[in-house]
Amino acid sequence: MEKTISQLFTVTIKDAEEITVLSSQLGYENEVENLFERAQEIMKSKNDCLFVAKLDGHIVGWIHGFLAIRIESPLFVEIAGLVVDSHWQKQKIGKSLIEAVKEWGKSLGITKIRVRCNIIRTESHRFYESIGFSQNKQQKIFEIET
Secondary structure, eight states: OOOOEEEEEOOOOHHHHHHHHHHHHHTTTOOOOHHHHHHHHHHHHEEEEEEEETHHHHHHHHEEEEEETTTTEEEEEEEEEEEEOOGGGTSSHHHHHHHHHHHHHHHOOOOOEEEOOOOOEEEEEHHHHHHTOOOOOOOOOOOOOO
């Protein structure tokens, strides 16, 4: 099987369908059309990147990174989402996707990468720690509908 990691500069409906299926493995339910529209907006942004891992032409993993601008801290790249098909985990696909985002960040002169991870995803915590991330802090996320 041929594995490739590539940055998407355009997104097709087929790509959106495959990303939607992968995202549902982590409980993120989406309508393909809505995901497709959001992905197109990401493609337009110079402050975002979207990489996919493909095996034999099918997306088996994806990562979305973005340039995070905070008034109180230096620029960093944040991983907004990372999913690897459950059948292909532990094959270094996630690590390869993170390396792609690291390189994208370096091309912008940024060397700090952050990721937020749900407290219940303990296997994800172990994964990030195994590739060199260290826990910086814990947070609670609040939201409100307006």
